[in-house]
Amino acid sequence: TTTTAFLGLGAMGFPMAGHLARAAQATGGRALVWNRSAHKAQAHTEQYGSQAVDLARCAQADVLLTCLPTSAQVDEVIAALEAHLRPGSLWVDCTSGHPEAGRAQRQRLAERGVTFLDAPVSGGTSGAEAGTLTVMLGGEAAEVEQARPHLAFAGKVVHVGGPGTGFAVKAINNVLLAANLWAAGEGLAVLARSGVNVAAALEVINASSGRSNASENLIGQRVVSREFPVTFALGLLAKDAGIALDVVESVKGSAPLLAQTLGLYRAAAQMIGEGEDHTAALRLIEQMNAREIA
Ligand code: NDP
Secondary structure, eight states: OOEEEEEOOSTTHHHHHHHHHHHHHHHTOEEEEEOSSHHHHHHHHHHHOOEEOOHHHHTTSSEEEEOOSSHHHHHHHHHHHGGGOOTTOEEEEOSOOOHHHHHHHHHHHHTTTOEEEEOOEESHHHHHHHTOEEEEEESOHHHHHHHGGGOTTEEEEEEEESTTHHHHHHHHHHHHHHHHHHHHHHHHHHHHHTTOOHHHHHHHHTTSTTOOHIIIIIIIIIIITSOOOOSSBHHHHHHHHHHHHHHHHHTTOOOHHHHHHHHHHHHHHHHHOTTSBGGGGHHHHHHHHTOOOO
């Protein structure tokens, strides 16, 4: 039987680790959890029947999974665990990390006989709860097959290429989310200023070629509703846009629209607050246009 250890029970990690706990119960395996703030691990045990343990115990698991804010926190956890790690184990990092950091982490863990895969996810907290996340894996094909049975939170698993490519695809996906959301916000703010009803405009756009996930879901549910529920922090989206531009730079690519997007989200994170929901970036567009998108 397999022992998994999930480290980082945040907005994403908590429900993701819940699926691992359910899978362990079904197969007779064990699901360990660890979180920096211990009360979340305790709550996880109560909710899902997982086993809250200390860091050193996590190192003994067959499969370790992390979901932390950035690669910097993954580095910290690797440093804390390194001395205790078991050769032959697998480390699946579901953080939206940095491709270069991921390749360095892979190298560092390989020296301990541990295989590191970048395995970021998309689908949001609702996808994490439903167990329908898309996982984009960077690594060797055989390693990906080794990881596949342990991704109980996934609805779709795609091997996108070698080490670091999962992180690269995730960063580009999220800068596209950022660009789509911002562009839709500008368009709707201008329509609102011209006296058009925003709900009517969204109805048209969502039946037309200008639609996106931002127009179909995010803006109606979070912006027009004025709710801006915090499920994915604005600071994390700005971080992802920064990684995307590092990917652009690393290949000397030309992506001026994506560069603009990074600048806009850095400004929004500064002015609106990095702890706000990512959709609250549109509050800055509202200020720029002295008009609510509602
Ligand atoms: P949260 O802020 O909700 O959770 C962050 C987690 O990391 C918490 O468990 C936190 O512990 C832990 N943590 C923070 N700093 C440290 C540290 N120095 N050492 C150890 N643990 C630490 O983030 P999310 O769950 O929203 O995001 C996690 C990752 O998933 C990010 O890379 C994000 O970009 C990505 N992501 C997020 C999505 C979303 O919709 N929210 C969707 C897809 C990907 P503590 O409880 O102690 O603070």
